[in-house]
Amino acid sequence: MRLGYKLIAEAYGPQEIVRQGVLAEQAGFDFVEVSDHYHPWLTSTPHSGFAWSMLAALAARTERIELATGVTCPTFRYHPAIIAQAAATTALLSDGRFSLGLGSGERLNEHVVGDAWPSVSTRQARLVEAIEIIRALWSGGYHSYDGRYFQLDDARVFDLPDELPKMLIAAGGDRAAKLAAERGDGLFATEPLPELIEGYRAAGGTGPRYGEVPLAWAPDVESAARSAHEKFRFGLTGWKVQAELPNPINFDAATAMITPEDMVQNFGCGPDVERHLEVIGQFVDAGFDNLVLINAGTDPDGFFEFFTDTLAPRLRQR
Numbered sequence: 001m002r003l004g005y006k007l008i009a010e011a012y013g014p015q016e017i018v019r020q021g022v023l024a025e026q027a028g029f030d031f032v033e034v035s036d037h038y039h040p041w042l043t044s045t046p047h048s049g050f051a052w053s054m055l056a057a058l059a060a061r062t063e064r065i066e067l068a069t070g071v072t073c074p075t076f077r078y079h080p081a082i083i084a085q086a087a088a089t090t091a092l093l094s095d096g097r098f099s100l101g102l103g104s105g106e107r108l109n110e111h112v113v114g115d116a117w118p119s120v121s122t123r124q125a126r127l128v129e130a131i132e133i134i135r136a137l138w139s140g141g142y143h144s145y146d147g148r149y150f151q152l153d154d155a156r157v158f159d160l161p162d163e164l165p166k167m168l169i170a171a172g173g174d175r176a177a178k179l180a181a182e183r184g185d186g187l188f189a190t191e192p193l194p195e196l197i198e199g200y201r202a203a204g205g206t207g208p209r210y211g212e213v214p215l216a217w218a219p220d221v222e223s224a225a226r227s228a229h230e231k232f233r234f235g236l237t238g239w240k241v242q243a244e245l246p247n248p249i250n251f252d253a254a255t256a257m258i259t260p261e262d263m264v265q266n267f268g269c270g271p272d273v274e275r276h277l278e279v280i281g282q283f284v285d286a287g288f289d290n291l292v293l294i295n296a297g298t299d300p301d302g303f304f305e306f307f308t309d310t311l312a313p314r315l316r317q318r
Contacts, residue, residue, distance in 0.1 A: 010040035014049035025065035033070035059094035073105030080130035103170030181205030197287035211288035221270035225260035
């Protein structure tokens, strides 16, 4: 089991994201993962720095910790050729410490370039073509591609790492889990659903399985719940909502009935290590082996201290 830390790029500015990534390395985390968004989810979290700039800064300021996007959509505001180049460069800058998380995207981020927002089946078909283009460009030499959704004209990524990044494919259901098994090098998910792991394995998936674990550390449950509500209440809406709404104000409306008490039911809130272990255990029991700990609480520095002194020793024992 490996432990990662979620860099919540919607809740903090770029400088703070890089600072937290450095602290995560010092605290002993195995990897960090940063969201690749254009908009934040909520008006209460008014940040959304460019993920690739923050990854470059983290590559320069860290030595050991692995880096990942969680996740990048390579099919609307990015062309897959650009992501092939960006990921290869990030892998070089980090000396091979980078993994590329990919997904079919959310309207929140992708509508900004003016494209229509299609059905999930079309989004997944676009993702398949994007993966084919990225892998072709990573194989070296010049490549062209004439797909239904994407074209590539005599393109080459000149700077390639000796060891290519792993592709981690985000899944929220059976079709995406099958896609991750067939096209990716690992699975990425945000819910502790055993059926996702079962579907991934049934389709032949043998790679690492990343799961985002919802925690909110604070000295008391009430302040942790309020902070989680401010930063992460969108997570309780489910992917059928999260993929479809266009702007933070729409998520404000969609989450108007979610309360801090609801966050307590879904997050590990407060200082009690047993509650945090209970929430983490749901992902372990479901079959995830790379746990991305989210801290939606009040104090990142306090969380790192809690992780180092209390939580990590218990997790390492398990």
